[in-house]
Amino acid sequence: MGKAIEIKGLVKRYGKFTAVDGIDLDVESGSLFALLGENGAGKTTTIKATCGLTRFDAGEIKVCGYDVKSEYGEIRKIINVAPQETAVAARLTVKENLLLSADLYGIADRARTAAKFIDEFGLREAENKRAGTLSGGMQRRLSLAMALVPEPKVLFLDEPTLGLDVRARRDLWRELKNLKDRMTVVLTTHYLEEAETLSDGVAIMKNGKILVCGTAEEIKKRAGEYSFEEAFLKITGDDYAQN
Numbered sequence: 001m002g003k004a005i006e007i008k009g010l011v012k013r014y015g016k017f018t019a020v021d022g023i024d025l026d027v028e029s030g031s032l033f034a035l036l037g038e039n040g041a042g043k044t045t046t047i048k049a050t051c052g053l054t055r056f057d058a059g060e061i062k063v064c065g066y067d068v069k070s071e072y073g074e075i076r077k078i079i080n081v082a083p084q085e086t087a088v089a090a091r092l093t094v095k096e097n098l099l100l101s102a103d104l105y106g107i108a109d110r111a112r113t114a115a116k117f118i119d120e121f122g123l124r125e126a127e128n129k130r131a132g133t134l135s136g137g138m139q140r141r142l143s144l145a146m147a148l149v150p151e152p153k154v155l156f157l158d159e160p161t162l163g164l165d166v167r168a169r170r171d172l173w174r175e176l177k178n179l180k181d182r183m184t185v186v187l188t189t190h191y192l193e194e195a196e197t198l199s200d201g202v203a204i205m206k207n208g209k210i211l212v213c214g215t216a217e218e219i220k221k222r223a224g225e226y227s228f229e230e231a232f233l234k235i236t237g238d239d240y241a242q243n
């Protein structure tokens with residue numbers, strides 16, 4: 001299988017503040033990995049560093065064997081990110097947004113690519129509506145479709161289901177499950193049931209450090225809890241001693 005992501009000793013500071021404090025993290029190729037942690041834990045910063053969207057102060061990051069610092073040109077071709085803030089162009093229609101993505105990535109048959117994603121993501125009825133007029137859930141779905149246009153090998157999704165209603169979230173879960181095996185997916189979420197249901201592996205961060213890493217099952221066992229949410233609260237609590 002091999003590793004899609006290898007992070008060693010990653011440190012990222014903003015001025016004197018250390019947002020990511022020396023983390024090590026490996027993600028297997030073809031797996032779905034969830035990065036968890038309370039607000040400000042350092043999840044988005046870790047993703048940004050891994051995608052080459054922010055510089056970092058120490059450590060080494062490899063994506064599919066390429067070094068983020070010295071081989072970024074190669075990495076750019078094989079990764080994509082759907083950021084925490086949705087990245088759709090509000091004044092363009094759904095179809096135009098997808099055509100634009102196809103243009104950005106130099107895809108020859110842009111019309112066919114747009115049509116394929118419109119069908120795959122159930123956007124047919126909305127295809128001629130301006131993206132800014134869609135509900136949050138539909139915008140998220142469009143955002144995910146746009147991120148998939150270049151067929152990335154590694155896809156980063158920062159809180160893909162934020163603000164979705166229960167059904168829209170479940171629909172998106174289905175889309176995410178379909179991505180498994182096709183690519184490596186790294187996502188962040190505050191919905192622990194989501195992480196437990198979808199992911200092959202999770203890491204829980206706090207104050208820029210990784211507290212635990214493993215499967216949700218392993219983490220529950222380690223914390224001595226039946227519920228993943230309880231395990232999360234215990235592990236991220238102030239009085240939890242490691243091991």
Ligand SMILES: Nc1ncnc2c1ncn2[C@@H]1O[C@H](COP(=O)(O)OP(=O)(O)OP(=O)(O)O)[C@@H](O)[C@H]1O
Nearest residue numbers: 014017019037038039040041042043044045046084
């Ligand atoms: N551009 C920045 N300048 C200064 N501090 C920053 C910057 N970006 C993030 N931080 C700080 O770094 C820490 C980690 O932020 P990060 O966005 O990685 O957290 P997160 O785990 O993604 O949180 P959330 O769940 O709220 O999205 C926070 O304390 C945040 O305030």
Ligand SMILES: [Mg+2]
Nearest residue numbers: 043044045084
């Ligand atoms: Mg974040």
